[in-house]
Amino acid sequence: MNNKNKVFKHGLAVALASALFGSTAFAGELVINTDTSDPAPKEAFETLVKGFEAENPDVKVTLNLFDHEGYKTSIRNFLTADAPDLASWYAGNRMLPYVNAGLFEPVDDVWDANGLNKSLKSAAASMTIDGKKWGIPYTYYQWGIYYRKDLFAQNGIEVPTTWAEFKAAGATLTAAGITPITIGTKYLWTAAGVFDYLNLRTNGYDFHMALTKGEISWTDERVLNTMNHWKELIDAGFFIKNHAAYSWQEALAPMVQGEAAMYVMGNFAVAPLREAGLGDDQLGFFPFPEITPGIPRAEDAPTDTLHIPANAKNKEDAKKFLAYLARADVQTEMNKTLGQLPINADSTAGDDVFLQQGFELLSNAEGLAQFFDRDAPAEMAKAGMEGFQEFMVKPERLDTILKRLEKARLRIYK
């Protein structure tokens, strides 16, 4: 009787302990937290885990899926309190707070041991802070201009490659009663996509990165040039009216209905546009046209990544997992499900026409930016994007807006 009681007590203690420390890993157990809860990313991750477990039968993987928005808050808690062995996040400045706080583990050894400096070269710069690599990138996608092929054909417009052609195309569309570009700036970031491209094309990759790093004044003449190019578009009525009232999804509608012809967007816009009924003979993609002739072409390509938290318990298996994730065949397979592009140079992109175009575009780009709100620190990104939205509605306030951004820059980058 007494003995039995003891066993019961012991069992209770274990149950309690496992309830309290839910994600505590024993040897050979690997806990991964990700925000990939949408159907396609979820499936991609589940396949990834299965593939890894098949090759490493001694490791048991637990995959915790978080809601996309909630994850941004949860990661701050679990990195400090109860760290998993791997956590998904984003490249560029977005990971800086965690690197600075010592919550991520450098993984240069994984890069060196697997020759990743060569195969993942295109994303190496965006994974490096203080000369160390802080994670493994596994997917990205292109940004550019998605357009209505049929509307272009009806109005006899060729795909524009220069600024003059772009403006001429817009004028033709406006004359035909079609708004050239649809956009929804309610949640601000869409406006940053337009800014990124105008600035990359006007001043080039190095300038854009220096600006987002806070090394250049917002009242600099070169920034003013970028904004004046933007103003040319605004004055010519390029953007749909009342865009500040719409989210990016709501702004798809004018394009589907043929009231607008172009959308400066990421490749994730293709799926909803197709679902809304646009066929491949109607929907096309072209890179944002050249503005300053001769500037090397750079693109926005936001990268998703996996990291080892500094407080992880099973770093050894976590590194094994990262090496597996970096492999060419794994990235090929995974990105087919995701509908995005693999980073490993030896991988192949999916058959989809937009993926093929994106692969071509990004492989030949001179530089890859992450996107304004990942390249610039969070506070600067917020101030900047608010300024862009205001500028798109009230272009006459340009000077005030740039002065405000400059004030923010001086405060944020100390």
Place this chain on the structure above:
Amino acid sequence: MRAYWKANQLKLAPWLFLLPGILMFLMYVIIPIFQSLNVSFYAWDGLGEKEFVGMSNYVELMDDEAFYTSLKNNLIWLVLYMLAIPAGLFVALFLNQTVRGIRIYKSLFFFPFVISQVVVGLVFAWFYDPNYGLLNILINALGFDSIAVLADERFVTYGIIVAGLWPQTAYCMILYLTGLNAVDPEQIEAARLDNAKGWRMLWYVILPQLKPATFIAIVVTVIGALRSFDLISIMTDGGPWGSSRVLAFYMYEQAFSEYGFRMGYGAAIAVVLFAIMMVYITGFLYKMYRDERGR
């Protein structure tokens, strides 16, 4: 021990009964107030080391356009939200009659308060939609151009307040309906005999008797105006370019949103908001104190 208990039982018992409440109140209200005050003197991203910066968060606040926009909007909210009280009173007077099925009408009028603020926000966002929203169909039918209420810095705060007034009016209505039940019929009869009717009856006979209901209605409406967060978050996310923010929303944005995590600055905003509420709370407490002593 036992002797001490016996001797002081009457003195100790109330404190023992109060103890759980006091502990909770300390832990969840009093201590956090001082913690916020403390955090507001630091620069802290919620992860790394705290850095003591003295008053500099407040100095920055004094020079922050967004802060003044939020403060101004807060005042507009406080003033216009009060419209819910007279509106609620008149709906209540209108519904305070004995007609067949009046309970159904009453519950229909109360409906907006029952549905979630998020739904109210969505419904009004559609109502204001510049392309297919009902408001603009109406405006177009009258021959005017569409107005994008939620994308125009001039109208956006008023647009959200109107959405907030809808459920708040229902709330005040229910407060007055219960108040009207308690109105003394004999006084009304006496007033009738003295030939009082219409506005004079309302002003001199009914309203004084509704004073407790009015008091509660003011309290909940002020609180509602100051915590006007969900509607703003749903309908505009503070936009366009931050022109519909109020202090509570700005605090959330600075401290907890995707682009925020400036705990110190957020705490400084919270302290200012608290100071504003304190003016009102002090007035409220003073009135309660006076009323209780008057009895």
